[in-house]
Amino acid sequence: MKIRKGMFNLFLHLVLLAGAVFCALPFFWMISTSLKTSPEVNLTVPQFLPQKAQWSNYPQAIFRAATIGVPFIRCFANSALVALAVTLGVLLTSVLTAYAFGMMKFPAKNILFLLFLTPMMIPFEVTLIPNFIIIQKLGWYDSYLALVIPWTANVFSIYFLRRIFERMDRELYDAARVDGCGDFRFLWSVAVPMAKPALVTIGLYTFLGSWNAFLWPLMVTKSPQLSVIQKGLASFIQEAGTDYQLLMAAATLTILPVVLIYLAAQRWFQEGAEKMF
Amino acid sequence: MFRACRAYLYLLPAAGILMLFHLLPFLAVVWISLYKNWGTQDAFRTGFANYGEILKSGEFFYSLGITLWYAVGTMPITIVLSLVFAVILRRKMRGGTFYRVVYFLPYITSTVAAAAVWKWIFHVDQRGLANSLLMSIGWGPFRFTEESRGIFELMFGHSLPLLGSGPSLALVSVMIFSVWQTFGFYVIIFSAGLGQITKEVYEAAALDGAGPCRIFFSITVPLMRPIVGFLLVISSISAFQTFNQIYIMAPGERLRSARNLTMYIVTQFWEFGRIDRASAAAVLLFIILAVLTAVQLGFYRKKD
Numbered sequence: 001m002k003i004r005k006g007m008f009n010l011f012l013h014l015v016l017l018a019g020a021v022f023c024a025l026p027f028f029w030m031i032s033t034s035l036k037t038s039p040e041v042n043l044t045v046p047q048f049l050p051q052k053a054q055w056s057n058y059p060q061a062i063f064r065a066a067t068i069g070v071p072f073i074r075c076f077a078n079s080a081l082v083a084l085a086v087t088l089g090v091l092l093t094s095v096l097t098a099y100a101f102g103m104m105k106f107p108a109k110n111i112l113f114l115l116f117l118t119p120m121m122i123p124f125e126v127t128l129i130p131n132f133i134i135i136q137k138l139g140w141y142d143s144y145l146a147l148v149i150p151w152t153a154n155v156f157s158i159y160f161l162r163r164i165f166e167r168m169d170r171e172l173y174d175a176a177r178v179d180g181c182g183d184f185r186f187l188w189s190v191a192v193p194m195a196k197p198a199l200v201t202i203g204l205y206t207f208l209g210s211w212n213a214f215l216w217p218l219m220v221t222k223s224p225q226l227s228v229i230q231k232g233l234a235s236f237i238q239e240a241g242t243d244y245q246l247l248m249a250a251a252t253l254t255i256l257p258v259v260l261i262y263l264a265a266q267r268w269f270q271e272g273a274e275k276m277f
Numbered sequence: 278m279f280r281a282c283r284a285y286l287y288l289l290p291a292a293g294i295l296m297l298f299h300l301l302p303f304l305a306v307v308w309i310s311l312y313k314n315w316g317t318q319d320a321f322r323t324g325f326a327n328y329g330e331i332l333k334s335g336e337f338f339y340s341l342g343i344t345l346w347y348a349v350g351t352m353p354i355t356i357v358l359s360l361v362f363a364v365i366l367r368r369k370m371r372g373g374t375f376y377r378v379v380y381f382l383p384y385i386t387s388t389v390a391a392a393a394v395w396k397w398i399f400h401v402d403q404r405g406l407a408n409s410l411l412m413s414i415g416w417g418p419f420r421f422t423e424e425s426r427g428i429f430e431l432m433f434g435h436s437l438p439l440l441g442s443g444p445s446l447a448l449v450s451v452m453i454f455s456v457w458q459t460f461g462f463y464v465i466i467f468s469a470g471l472g473q474i475t476k477e478v479y480e481a482a483a484l485d486g487a488g489p490c491r492i493f494f495s496i497t498v499p500l501m502r503p504i505v506g507f508l509l510v511i512s513s514i515s516a517f518q519t520f521n522q523i524y525i526m527a528p529g530e531r532l533r534s535a536r537n538l539t540m541y542i543v544t545q546f547w548e549f550g551r552i553d554r555a556s557a558a559a560v561l562l563f564i565i566l567a568v569l570t571a572v573q574l575g576f577y578r579k580k581d
């Protein structure tokens with residue numbers, strides 16, 4: 001009996017391991033390829049590891065991207081800037097809106113809240129083309145504004161935060177008001193610190209979403225100087241030909257910041273995903 | 278009164294952005310779809326002519342069919358796999374945290390970069406990892422992301438009309454990518470759901486003499502039904518919205534055998550400059566997704 005149980009456990013471990021290999025293999029293959037020489041990449045029987053790690057592929061990838069008009073480091077900085085601005089914007093607008101809906105009393109509150117939820121029914125792909133026209137009409141085509149402003153309000157974050165503000169202690173709120181503490185002060189000194197876990201989750205997912213966004217930047221920017229990292233990488237893919245070691249080096253660099261953030265904060269990511277249902 | 282004004286002030290930033298970049302463009306897309314040659318000198322109102330044109334040309338239904346193949350090919354396998362893995366992880370296995378971290382990694386990874394890696398794995402000759410592994414057991418080489426023939430045609434050698442040959446191998450490559458990318462997310466969602474089942478339920482079942490298989494099918498699966506429903510809805514929505522991985526992995530097939538609805542809309546606009554047609558298709562997409570989203574919101578309400 002004990003042996004059978006041990007065998008069963010071993011089997012389960014093997015299943016889990018197979019899943020891990022499936023998930024991790026592309027990452028391994030990406031890094032391994034990024035460190036190979038060109039002849040090694042072109043071997044008809046691929047080798048799992050390079051003979052000697054070619055770290056020079058990384059600067060070479062950046063250099064090569066520059067020759068086809070992709071300023072890779074600039075793209076990196078653009079993405080970081082845009083993602084940070086979008087994250088700050090989403091946090092600010094969601095906190096204000098969710099606080100108003102969760103804590104304050106005002107006429108037409110429920111109808112307004114329903115109105116606020118309607119964009120949830122309108123996917124980004126449906127409004128893509130008129131949005132592009134609006135950006136043009138605003139004179140924002142090919143600018144940072146086009147990359148940032150449309151994304152600085154998010155219905156899901158408002159919905160998610162409102163539930164948290166609603167459950168907050170009303171007595172504390174009433175006591176603070178009696179003591180002459182205004183809404184604005186209560187919001188920043190009590191409500192926001194109390195909602196910190198939710199804010200971290202929203203912030204991380206917003207940053208991630210913005211860093212990984214591709215279709216929108218592809219639509220609204222054209223100059224290489226404004227290209228975000230995903231767009232830069234896509235141009236590199238199309239024009240770098242078959243130098244897969246350089247392509248994989250560029251892909252590794254693109255993925256790296258997000259993976260580092262994820263490994264540092266993976267608990268928040270997983271808790272956030274759990275809260276989605 | 279003053280307080281109410283202040284509340285409206287708090288709503289203002291989000292309201293402005295949501296109106297300008299969500300509601301206004303939605304009204305605009307409906308408006309544009311009713312015009313012919315919108316945005317040019319000879320624009321005129323045509324009623325539903327654009328819709329008629331799309332529905333008659335068959336291209337829209339072709340894209341819809343591709344989207345359905347994509348959904349049918351990715352949803353069941355991802356859901357079954359992730360439920361099994363979540364159930365195993367529930368047993369407090371050693372290294373559980375490690376596995377969860379690894380499974381979730383693809384989900385947070387940039388689709389563009391990861392799709393580039395998979396494209397390299399699915400490279401058309403034996404330099405690609407997939408082909409070299411398959412050729413070592415005497416299969417292939419396959420053209421994977423460049424193969425426009427359906428997988429049933431490749432298997433049985435007969436071509437069938439109207440997508441009867443199955444999704445093209447190019448689309449299947451994208452589907453494998455999507456399973457890889459969403460699997461870990463589903464595992465986490467299922468783990469959260471399983472965590473809500475109390476130990477007593479399982480203990481009682483075990484006392485009644487139910488084996489692990491019986492417990493899985495008679496307790497776990499029925500209790501997970503709302504989560505399965507939720508995942509079915511969000512994954513069918515994303516089947517319609519998939520763009521990045523198709524754009525990167527199958528550039529040659531994105532106008533043909535890998536052209537789902539979003540790709541159809543974008544290419545009508547980009548390749549043919551048909552804003553009117555693209556808008557009508559977008560409205561049709563909206564109607565399909567609105568039905569699916571309504572179902573999704575129903576799941577949220579049930580949970581509250």
